[in-house]
Amino acid sequence: MSLTAPPAPRITYRAVLGSPYVARLLGGTLTGRLPNAMAPVAILLWATASGSGIAFGGLLSALYGLSSALAQPVTGRLMDRHGQSAVHLPAALLNSALLVALPASGPYGGPTLATALVIGGGLTMPPLEAGLRALWPSVLPDPRLRHAALALDTGTQGLLYIVGPLLVAALTSAYSPAVALTVTAALGLVGTTVVALAAPSRRWRRASSTSLQSPSVRRLTSPGLVLLFVSLTGIGFAIGAMNVWSIAMAEHHEQDMLSGVIPAAFSTGSLLGGLVYGRRTWTGTTANRLIAAGSVFLAGWLPLVALPGPLAATVAVAVPGAFLTVVVACAYVTTDALAPAGRTSEAYAWLILAIGVGQSAGTALAGRLAEHPLASAALPAVGAAFALTILLAARRRLGPTGQPPRGRLRGRHTTP
Incomplete structure (x- = not known):
């Protein structure tokens, strides 16, 4: 008579969110990152309302997004050296x-x-996304719970770009763009403070000076990481091109709501895809999942080349949206496996920068x-094909291959 181990209990999001600190860290990070979606819109509306014109407002909005993306590797490295709270709190205060x-x-002036204020605001954006990804191994030692948390974390990011612009529009309509900017600043500061004062963030220690001087830590340019980041510029390119294409669709069909509905459908697909992906334990290698998801991400854009109508286009973009979460989640796992232990947060920040640069180019x-x-x-498919x-x-x-990603706690390797 052979004895077999009982199957592992199914992972639920209730179990993930019920784990210590998870709901606080995830909720605080989402709130603290709302300025990513709100500030560019609020800046544009403020500039046009103050008589500067839409061209100057668009420039300011683009500068905010670009400067915040470019600052990510620097703030990520500062976190690895000095800890999370020491970076998050000053950055949030300055940004606000x-x-x-x-x-x-x-x-x-x-x-x-x-x-100058807009560029400074972008440069001081707290690196909450990279910080949260670095905390998951210490908060959730069980790799199955960590897998679900990463998918939930990645999938819910789309909500930022649905809720954020709508909130800015509502505040501007009811009050003024200045009030929208003030609320944006307050939400960023509150969310960041919630994260920075949580015990896992406060306990996160910089890597030792000895480890930071080792050759393996100095190198963040392994061929695998470089190629991964280059591929992610194509993912960002597809997203940026889709945002502009949705505006062109709205103008062509004289339906202004399409400019918001199409990106919202894409983000909804991303949320649902993340929820489905995170509930399962997947076999095979992360690299194979990454490539498979990238293939479907490309295939999902191809129907747009047939120039579908508004309804068909809205439905179509939900497919690449659903697999965007899988691509990004697998990319983070791969980055964790390839990055030196003392520079995990910085590596995550480079990943974020790669997507942001691609998105700017696509736009x-x-x-x-x-x-x-x-x-x-056709441009979104071009970006996906490149990736x-x-x-x-x-x-x-x-x-x-075939192994769970190594975890990290306080700048050192840990075993889940």
């Missing part, structure tokens, strides 16, 4: 103060001061091609 000061800059090129319907509709091509070329360099 600069956003609140922006409406007062118009009568005094003019465009130059406004530009810029799609804007130039917006008057050409076929080219505009998949790089992933296929990098398959053998994407880390250990």
Whole structure:
């Protein structure tokens, strides 16, 4: 008579959220990251309301997003060296103060001061996303719970870009863009404080000076990581191109709501995909899952080339949205496996930067091609095809196979 181990209990999101600190860290991070979605819109509305014009407002909005993306690797490295709370709290205070000061800059400093405040606000955005990903191994030692938390974390990010712009629009309509900026600053400060004062964040210690000087920690340019980050620029390119294409669709069909409905459908797909992905324990290698998800992500964009109508287009974008969460979650796991232990947060920040740079490039090129319907509709697939091509070329360099990612706690390796 053979005895077999009983199957492991099914992972539920109630179990994940019921684990110590998970709900606080996830909720605080989502609240603290709302300025990522709110500030660019609030800045644009403030600039146009103050008479600066939509062109200048668009420039300020783009500068905020670009500067916050470029600062991520620097703030990530500072976290690895000095701890999370030591970086989060000062950054949140500065970011909030600069956003609140922006409406007062118009009568005094003019465009130059406004530009400086916006860039400063972007550069001081707290690195909450990278910080949360670095905390999961210590908060959830069980790799199955950690897998579900990462999928939930990644999937719910889409909510930021649904709730954030709507909240700004409501505040601006009821009060003014200045009030919207003030609320944006307050939400960022409150959310960051909730995270930074939580015990896991306060206990996160910098890597020792000895380990930071070791050759393995100095190198953050392994071929696998570099190729992974390059591929993720294609993922970001697809997202940026889709946002502009949705505006072009709205103008072509004279339905203004499409510019918000299509990205909302994409984000909803991302949320649902994350919920489904996180509830299962997957076999095989992370690299294979990453490539499979990238393949479906590409396939999901292809129907747009047929120039579908508004309803069909809205439904179609939910498919690549659903697999975006899988791609990003697997990318984080792969980054964790390949990055040196003393530079985990910085590696996560480079991942975020890669997607952000790609998104900016996709937005810029799609804007130039917006008057050409076929080219505009094909751009998301072009970005996804680039990402998949790089992933296929990098398959053998994407880390250990068949093993769960190694965890990290306080700058050192841990075993889940």
